[in-house]
Amino acid sequence: MLATAAGGIHPAVARLAAHYADGTITGGRARCVALLHTLKLVIADFKTPKNTKYAHALTSLVNGVVQHLQAARPMAVSMGNAVKSLKTHLARMAEDASLATEEEARARTLKHLEYFEKEKLLAAGAFIAEHGANEIVDGDVVVTHGASHHVREILLRAKRDGRAFAVTVVDSRPNLEGRDTLRKLLGAGVDCTYATLAGLSYVLREGKATKVFLGAAAVLANGAVVSRVGTAAVAAVANAHGVPVLVAAETCKFHERVHLDAVAYNELGNPAAIASTVTYPAADGLEGWEKVERLSVLNLTYDVTPAACVTSVVCESGLVAPSDVPSFLR
């Protein structure tokens, strides 16, 4: 706070905020990793002001950083959990009388962030890839939606393990993030099918899909999965076709909040992305939509997949039922 009050936001934070805002860093995991790296830079440069305690002053500074980043884009659940963990560490440190010097406190704080990144993100990611890949058997046709870091790692791991399977990437406008997934999988030699949401029912039935793997932004206490918009539709249609749905999410994406639907709480994307039709230039119906009275364009970022549509959550502890998520929050 002291630093921000003086208008001195750390350049690394300003840069990170810009990356969040323009979408160069997206995805709950990538955003969290970037946040931890930035916090490390901030903490390394932090000097305790006079007449304040290290832990207290740093907590205010972190609050300022969070505020700045929130303004660029609402924080992901994983980021919130990382910040919460840091603050808990600082509070504990404030009560620890044995801490002699500022250097010592800094080293311990950096070590804590290091621990969080290694354990909660990197190790967790590796475990998820392993647990997930173990679920894939020869002959599987795996359906996924958009781009999820974990799902991609699971599929690449299964390919490295020598499993013979094919992947169907279902994609949706406006972001068409599935194309990244498609590129990476094709590059790794995985046979793929690509379709839009309109072709979802067709590829599930005619493509004889055997499993659906999805990513998540958060898994809530009621087992509902918050994920990139379109995920809920994929899960629901997979359910109707009797295909099991697995959601890959590390436990630091678990959150005690509860959502009943995606409208009450969401993040709004730029409506211009919907109106833009570079993928199908012949459709120009929304050109200049702002000038049409009674016409609005809504670009939701997330949707909520009900727990009933999710077979298992793949986390670092293995496969758990969505109803078991609250027990991880204790």
Add this chain to the structure above:
Amino acid sequence: MGRQGHKGREASIHAALDDFVTKLKRKRLGGSSLALARHTTEVLIHAVAAQQAPTAEGIIEGVRAVSKKLVEARPLELVVGNMCRRVLHIIREEAAGDGGKASNAASDANDASDGSDDEDNSVRGGAMKAFKAEVIEVIGELIDELESVNAHIVQQALEHVSPSSVVLTSGGSDIVEAFLREANRKRKFQCIVAEGAPALAGHQMARALAERGVETTAVADASVFAMMSRTNLVVLSACGVFANGGILAPAGHHTVALAAKSHSVPVVFLAGLHELSPIGPGDDAFHANDLRSPADVIDYTALADCGIGRNGSGIDRRSGAQAEGDVAQLCVANPAYDYVPPELVTLVLTDVGGAVPAFVKQLLGEIYDPADRTF
């Protein structure tokens, strides 16, 4: 000389038929299902007029042969087969209705056939001519009926759209647009239009609705599940209605209907009687689909750097990429249709009123003859 005229007429009907069949096969008959229904019926009028058979049964056989040809040209255009069945039903009804005059004339003629008497022939010819004229008149009424299908469906809008409700639809459809505009004349409600990728016809639809005074929100297809929690009614258009009450609909509608089901939102499909088909799960056409160009889904250049397409293998599974070893294959699916099972359909709204999926069979019994289910 009469023979000459008959031959000429036959040649012209053959030419008209071939032209229609070619256009069907090449998907050159764009436009609405109603236009296609009208076109089919007009072709059938010519076919009936050209029939030279001495009996009603003979005419029916002749028209069935023409129907077979039309249906086989493009089995997925259910409307074509439906109109053939409607016309056949009319001929059968007329044959039964005029006290068997046509068949009497026929049996008389048969009795005297060995004699091939000129007088008998002309009596028979006259009766058949009158019979055909009657049939063609009734078929003309059928065409008139087609003209008012949309109006009759649209009229029912106020019965289903309640004030301050939220109605969701997907893609672009003239009949759905007309339906919602009619509802908007008296009711204030909100409309959500999913864009219907890859063709994005929903964009134009959203704009058209808004410009005509309907409070409209355009969303991506991916948002349908999320928006469903605020939706009171889903209105979609059907491409065909099967005998089991299931719907042949534009691709993507199955997902919309499932999202509605999981939120217990009623799903209404708008379909004219001409779209009701006696085809069911046992028939090939029931399982058919049409695959459109992958270029609409993903541009070739978007994947230029992915390692596929080496050795000229390209995007298609059928090309010999397998021999290449670790070169991955890509298949791009762009289906035209979805099958929506009857358990996801609350109501089929036809020009003769609403029908629950189970009632479709009843309606089929009223408009078709069971003998014409297949050709």
